[in-house]
Amino acid sequence: MFSRAYLCLWVFLFLCFASDIYAQNMRTISIVTQLEKGLANKALSQVSVLIGTKGIRTDINGLGWLTVSKTATYSLKASYPGYVSVQDTLSPGDDTTITIVLKEIKLYQANKITVNADRNGVYGTATQQIKVISSKELDEHRGQTLGESLNGQLGITTIQTGSSISKPVLRGIHSQRLLISNDGIAQEGQQWGAEHAPEIDILSIGSIHILKGAAGVEYGPGAMGGMIKVEPPSMMDTAGLKGIISSNLMSNNRQGSLSGSLDGATSLYSGVLSLKVQGSVRKAGDMEAASYVLGNTAFTEKNAFISTSYTHSNGIIVKSRFSTFTSELGIFKGSHISNLSDLLLAIERGKPLKEYEFSYAIANPKQYIVHDLWANSMFIPLSENINAEIIHGWQFNDRKEFDAHNLRIPKDSVNALNEALAMPAMKLQLVTQSLDIKFKIQQPTHHLTSTFGCSFQDQNNVRSGKVLLIPDYTSVNIGSYLLANYIDKSMIYNIGIRYDKKNIDVPALNTPIRKFQDTSLYFDGFSGAAGVLWQYDTNIQCTINFGTTWRAPQINELFSNDIHHGTAQFEIGDISLKKEQSFSMDINTIYSEPDFHAECSIYSMWFDNYIVMLPDKEFPTVTVRGTFPTFRYSQTKAIIYGLELMAEYHMNDWSKVTVQTTITKGDDKTNNSPLFQIPANRYQANIHVHKQDFLSIFHDAFAEFGCLFVSTQDRFAPDLDYANPPLGYQLYNISFGGTIHTGYDKYISCTMSANNIFNTDYRDYLSRYRYFSADQGFNLTFRCSYSFSLL
Template identity: 30%
Template sequence: MTRLGFRECGVTAFCPGGVRALALSALMTWVAAVGAAAQTSSTLTGLVVDSITRAPLVSAHVHFVDEDRHFVTTDVGRFLILDAHGDSVTLSIDLIGYRTAQWRVAVSDEALVFPMVREAVDVGGIEVEAEAAQRRAELSTPVSTTRMSEDEVTRERGQTLGATLRDVEGVAVIQYGPSIAKPVVRGLHSQRIVVSNGGVRQEGQQWGGEHAPEIDVFGVHEIEVVRGPGSVLYGSDALGGVLRVEPAAPPFGSGLGGEYVLNGFSNNRQVAGSAMVEHGRLRFPLLGEVGGRLRASLRKSGDASTPDYNLGNTGFTELNVSTALGWVRPWGGVKVDYSLFTTDIGLFSGAHVGNFDDLIRAMEQGPAETEFTYAIDSPKQDVVHHAVRLAGHGHVQGLGVVRGVYGFQLNKRREFDSHGPLANRERAAFGLDLYTHSLETMLDHDPIGPLRGTVGVSVSRQGNLSRGKGFLIPQYRSYTGALFASEEAAVGRATVSGGLRYEHRWQRVFEFQDVGIDVPDETRSYDGLSGSLGFSVPFLQDWSIGGSLGRAWRAPNVNERFSQGVHHGTAQYEIGDRTLESERTWNTDLTLRRAGDRLDIQVSAYRNAIDNYIYLEPRDPIQTIRGAFPAFNFRQVDATIEGGEASITARPVSHVQISGGVSTVRGSERGSEEPLYDMPADRLRGSVRALLPSSSWAVEPYIEVGVTAVREQTRVPGGTIYALPTDGYQLVHAEVGATSLNLWGRHVDATLEIQNLFDTSFRDYLSRYKLFVDDPGRDIVLRLRIPLGTSH
């Protein structure tokens, strides 16, 4: 048992001026006061760790023997006991795979470390250790998945959700500078990737190439990437896969707690912070004891820079607020939460030019010289996203667990251009208001023979209002309904799974008439079946092989059928095709896995054959009254996307971890074998992490060095300047950090990372500014997380 010196201290942080900064500063002050109030002499804080690796132990049972009270450690191994009476207390701690231990400790304002000794437990001849359940789950999954835990999300957190996923195999990122990063899974993105946020499908004009998910990464608890259309639970559109984002559940039974999270990014001089307060024993009339959480986050960024020049008008500001309440009873539980995401994003001014000559000159000569600034001018985006979720579950005797979730989302997007009379620039070039209601009810039924699974029904209503002085897409309304079932069964040592989903969509587009634009009042319906069949077979020790066959479809989006105008976020002119039909795909996937103490391996290969694949085909630039813009037509072809990814994590000795991964994608038209536009280049990454000895001031300190190598993308469609190949590049990063540091008398989770260590100039093929400028250069990233009070 070790004392960590958990004492009160003042923590100051710079926040930019303005009402938003003032609001966040006030909240942080309140959280600090709350956290300080919780640190009284009758409070005992502990950290439960592995006695050898010093890794925090999750879900350990802590028994306060003197008062017969029980606690469970959090995802970072911590617990806190309020109102511990007496000068000393007796604690008993147990966890499967570890020897039960008992301590008599003095109550003080210092945190204590409780090391647990690992031991094997024999249950019917099966060795059960702490990680056994998770390994079995990984080995029995037929589809290719990657899960990022809370600690991994905290350590890898970038400026956006997409940037946080940048090192996951099979995931690439469409970039508009550092402010917009759109995930690409196996070559597919936007409406072909379903983002599930807290069990509700994220709806926010995701069809736009620069419309990134409106999710506060500070509020993300864990992320799971499901590659390919292997799941029928998330909707018919998931041709490329699912990003399952989970916020932390409201606390139950614990006392007052919270956290500060502070991030700094040197390249664009960004300061980012988040403050959270929570309590697991709030009391409400009629409801009794309730768990609640409140979080506010702020980001303020200026212009990004390449190794050679400033990227004008690429700053952004982001302010987010979220709150959640939940309660659990013997019959089930209910949770309600609300989130507000707001951002103002500057768009690189050099991509918006006045005529063809300026366009060619901008591509050949590079950007005009600009000075760094935090100011955001047109062209820009203003985005506001409201989300309300109400979820509940109940146990029904003899039937199973009934779950339901209702979601309401309002997405308000405004895009401003930089051309035209100054007096008119304050009015949005176009605005979109998207209203979405969704309701899903599921039954996780009791076993029926060998079958375990879920059946359910899903309905949604969506309405889009178009505003502003220009036109991009018309107003529309749509209704969607679906029935689905997903089952799995153990057959010997193998696991077999299957699912089926029927979905019907009704869509009405409202008439719009203007000069050169003719959108009729039109109603169309789409329907289809999605399905999957998979297996997973374990072999040898810690190995399994799994495969899946998936069928999916996607109705054409309104923008693909009716776009006609300048999309200022992407600085391109888009032309729709109202004759487009639904995409339909057959996907095959094979995955080999190993999950062991010293070696984890995952190797996947896939083939996605898509009929009626819809994509933007580059064409000659178009001159408009607002300037000259690259132009694209929506086109439909039969296509094949195939490739693979592999990842490995090896721990040859206790203090060294070696990680690596590779991803490759090949997309082409069937018949002509013409390469598809927007396929990611081949990518290879590798890193070595040295784990240093823990001490009284640092738990699990480490040093890491890694490299990412991206191959030149030569598989590009011919006949257009927009598809010019980009050179390959290599980037080196270095990082130091620790699971927990004792700084300023508090526990602090800290990392310091240098991305693009040698300040290399490069242009990624998926960068939307690659025709004009390099990608941003070296970035020094500091991440601090300061737990407060009970929960952490």
Template identity: 25%
Template sequence: MKKIQFLLILLIQILFTANVFATKMAEFKGKVVDADSQTPLAGATIYINDLKTITSSNAEGEFILKNVPAKGRFLLEVRYVGYKTQAQTIDLAQPEGIIISLEPSIVESAEVVITGSPFSSDNKTNSLSVITIGKEKLVQSAGTNLIDAISRIPGISQVSTGGAISKPVIRGLGYNRVLTMVDGAREEAQQWGDEHGIEIDQFSASRIEILKGPASLLYGSDALGGVINVIDDLVPTPGEFKGDFITTYSTNSGLSASSLMLQGNNNGLVYRGRTSYKNAHGFQYKNATVPNSGFNEFNLNGMVGLNKSWGYSHLSFSRFHTNIGLVEEGPDNDGNYLDEAGAPVLAADAKDRTLGLPFQNINHYRAALNSNIILGKGQLKTTFAFQRNLRKEFEESTDEAGLNLDLNSYTYDLKYYLPNQGKWEPAIGVQGMYQNNINKGDEFLIPDYNSNSIGTFFYLKRNFKQGALNAGIRYDYKTINGKDLEFEGEEVFQSFDNQFSNVSGSLGFAFEIAKELVIKGNAGSGFRAPNIAELGAKGQHEGTFRYEIGNSKLKQETSLQFDLGLEYTTQNITFGLNAYANSIYNYIYPGNFNDETIAVEHEDGGSETLPVYRFVQTDAELIGAEASVDFHLIRSLHFENSFAYVRGINKANNQALPFIPAASINNELRFEPSIKGFENAFLKIGINNVFKQARFDSFETQTDGYTLLDAGLGISVNTKKSKLNIWATGQNLLNKQYYNHLSRYKLAGIYNSGRNVTFGISFPFL
């Protein structure tokens, strides 16, 4: 029934879209000039995110946006290398067009338009704490996956299981408290598990917006800690066909990764296709290679759509496929990894790219229809998505999976933006999701279940000359029904039927108190219903070295966070400071209490003793701060520094919360010389200091601090039609042996990766 409702809503959307095809087409003209000399700037990029329309300025600095509505107010973004990116609201009914004056700047061009809010907005008027990371930084980060690539951003950490699996942590909150958005839809892929990474091709991200703090108002349950919004490439200008090719190689795990993308725009008919492949053997640290820690990954994704005067409609689809080795045991007392016969595994054998048992086989399919329909001066934005996640774990045999989970998710998101004159910006919305999960294997960790959720919200923003105020309220309702199960005459799971509901809201402001000095504040409540593992888990959780037992009586989590930020930007310095306090009621976490253990029997007749982790609740508080300061004393020299700290408190006993990342300081000195005949040359050196984590729960252990040395260099070589980008990035160059406090392999005595050097080439072509 829920599937039929989903399809009916989707059909109504398609029919409604067809009725607006006759909207009057128009053009919008303008000119981009230097603010000081008023000389035209050729090659500037002009973009309206809400219409997915893009163009560039000609030799006279003039531009034309074609196939846009004849009227309406939209946020226009203008970028040009060496100049400060500018965003301003325009009225498409303005017949004479506009002149946009850009100011020169030696500061790196930052993304100023934030899309993860009801209205695309200039970051200066956005009260939430948001960080954006562009494609170049993502590609050159040498991350083994998308989350690893952003894990050194202030306030961002990762729960890692080797090089293949990384789960995002924002300000000390992770798992189902952080929502990942892809193609405008929430990622649903068994993300409750430690060893369940996100199923996203990292090469498909044009940029990432990281929203820190409760975002339940806009996204509902599971956005209590924040949102990671993965945004794909801009569509080309009309009549343009282009693409890019990227390939990298990393020395530590032998990771080879390549991606090819092609896209075009034929008078508003837009299309894109991408294929990517990765392959790695076991990762290494000082004097050791971890057997069966390699992985391989093959991804396909594409998009086809229309960009017309009535708005846009894009259908995207993807298939993510990966095989990941799981490590069952750490090294012995001599630091050796042993095979089944008890003999040390040779380094050459540990580097074999053929995965052994156990391993995961994951297929994730996604289809999403994103549209923005112009209704007079209002807009209707919709997203309908279907996802299927097939997760298999092969433990005893490569022919038959033990754990075999089949998750189907249907999501919808409709937002209507009421007509406005730019001062008052109201929006209303409704979102929902239906899920069905089935066990198809003969081993079990979570029960079969159905889940249904719906939420509705109202949002209002008031813009002023020097800032903005915003407020909103939301109601959510969610049901989750676990099914009972008997297997070989024994009860495995008991059924349960739970309902959760919540009212949440937010109130925020952003105000320019002096030239280039902006203060921001936000008070927001968050909401999260317990996930299926917390409610119903019962079994050995492979790759985490523990046995989990859920609690179907758990209550929902709610939170109240206060966030205050200060941003200062001049020609030679940028400074940011954020402080926050987050109170979470009925905080859920797994713990090993009184050293409880259980003996687990295996099919081969063997057994092992595992610690038992039970899900419990407490009231909690997280207090923290992030700071960044970048000095640009001369055009070619940049000194970037950041600091992040979070303290988690279990209010029941005033002790530490588990799984809280350690404080860190990152410093990077970057030199960008001007070399005749070349572009984008850089040389950088970085020092990453992670402090000792001396605050930990009773079942955790202290993690010592460490310092890592990184470096990198790169250059762009001009060709006849494009340019060739070449770079090399080194991480942990001193081969430091260390544990990250959030590494799941720490429990088994397995260190994080040692020295790694990544070589990369990218070649955009027209």
């Protein structure tokens, strides 16, 4: 803890006292992007152009602008999915216009198909949907958590627990069924908890990739419903030194955050050595609903990372990154009820029994989390057509949950009571080691790309404290897989198969509260995937994917039998649970023109032995620490299915309208009833205005107005839950911002956004506090960052 604080402090001190020692003459380059001969008059928007370390995406007319030095030499790169990347050199001079001609990819002499080359290189399955959220998009809408930053993407909702805990939900799937990857390593904390958010610093994310559909073949059984791939900021690949200082301010919980980074590179032994360091701090007070304060929902964060990369001229790339995440957060006091009558009264009232004053203080109940991640990778080109990649990960997750009361201590023993409350009611320490090795083989003459890989994971969990929610355990998982993509003219075919085996060993426990013998559990199974992509013409693309995967029951689903303080509920597991198996189908159609883009997706997932936690309404649990809603784990046959629609229309070169719909449904086939806790239908509309230059001061200026309508979840089993689903709601948001250039390679970017601008009193069906309180009211956010170059 002490060393982490000093790491953040030194990063900030170094940034604050750094000064610019160079000044050079500038020129603004106009960039024109065109298609290959025969289509040269057709503009190509959203082309990624990188000059040195500065990049832009061209507008709807295929145009863009970048300001660079007249005297420096820069590398130039331009890329667009389905077209051959352009690499060139920009020489010193006074030229102010660059014309870039892009040619369509002719992979393996297949001259009709348009393929995103990243699909094969990064994900292995070329037919699945991939949505990429760039760093620029994140900066415009960066929320308080990873889940909040993803909320609003097509098909994604969140499970919210106050302002500091938010878990992404993709097509009704989350937690142990949705894999979250951080810098190539599967994020491993205590993710089984609905209020255990991914321990990822939102201020250190460079981009996010959303992979929809079962991804269990390449990424293992944890990716039943898809995958969210979090990538760190890119590192410099040319000699130099630059930095960024950024700050966020929020009105609702009066949050302030500060982040700073330094990024440098230098030539070394026929290669480039890059180094990046970043630190961030955040502090927030109690969250406020529309008309009251949610007491004890303040939080603090202290995060840092250091990353290094070496790229040799022979193609070998070695990377290493260490990050630390530390958070202390309060749990809403109104969710911990002392007796049954107060619990029922709180649910009936729908708001806290007590009025709270705003505070930055964090008292019990609370959580304290530390997550350290060390990621190492090596990319090795073994030959012209064969590459190897090795990824090693080490993670340490330390979670402490503190109780609000300890009634075993006499009330007159104040010192003993304070000492007891200062000790965590539950402490969990999880150490995870992982190793992934994969080989990618390209066979151009056979139009085939294949990937073979194997993975290993070892986990050791140690618990302490009076709460016995989960026991000590060790877990070992091994797996291997084979994927193949075949391209034939306008078609891509992919197929894959994987086998995994998982062992869970739990030592005997003998306490007055719980007793069980040494337990060893074994699970294994196959995953498979098959898909087809059809590029009908330059405007229409269709895909269909089938998949099957499985997962073993999580340790909490097997052994829980105590209070889960984070959710204020008593959870009861079942050691007889079997492995969960899923079968999925996804059909996606994309229609795209320069000024119009539309997508339609239909999906369904069938589950055998679907593990679900259901409320036991008739038997709330009464303990010496209070009265809590009871939830039990069980299994059923289930199906989750839905529809996603999105349309985007560019009215002109500076404005666009986007509408989207997410409809998700779930059925418990065994009990012939709706599935518990499926997100309600969502409808969104946004108007976005963008000007490259505004008032000759602001560059990349934008303004956006959006509205969200969430319907009432009317598909629920009567008398199952403690309270019926809340009413639907409408939220309106607005944001605007831009960039001001202050000198050579120096610019200030500012955005301001207002969420829930009418301060609507609402509660989301997936909110963990919906029994007791409304969700967050009006929130005004101001973001500002200063980017500079030192060398």
